Amino acid sequence: MTTISQTAGRSLGPSSSSGFFSTLATAVYALFERLERRSAVKTLNELDDRALRDIGITRSQIEDAVYGQFKAELTRYL
Numbered sequence: 001m002t003t004i005s006q007t008a009g010r011s012l013g014p015s016s017s018s019g020f021f022s023t024l025a026t027a028v029y030a031l032f033e034r035l036e037r038r039s040a041v042k043t044l045n046e047l048d049d050r051a052l053r054d055i056g057i058t059r060s061q062i063e064d065a066v067y068g069q070f071k072a073e074l075t076r077y078l
Contacts, residue, residue, distance in 0.1 A: 040066045 044052065044062045052058060057065050 037066050 041063055044057075044066065045059075049059060052062070
């Protein structure tokens with residue numbers, strides 16, 4: 001008589017809990033990224049106009065510079 005193990009049909013791939021932890025890690029990373037960018041915007045807003053001009057942006061361009069939408073414009077000067 002031949003017996004078949006119950007584990008023979010199971011996949012050796014990651015369990016469903018690893019998918020949960022991967023999603024959780026992605027969410028935590030996104031949260032920290034957002035907090036870091038908000039902090040950068042706040043710090044740049046505290047600078048005076050002369051300091052902002054020294055780094056090549058105006059007050060109206062702060063958020064674009066922090067969120068990467070201003071990158072092409074900045075690389076032109078480098």
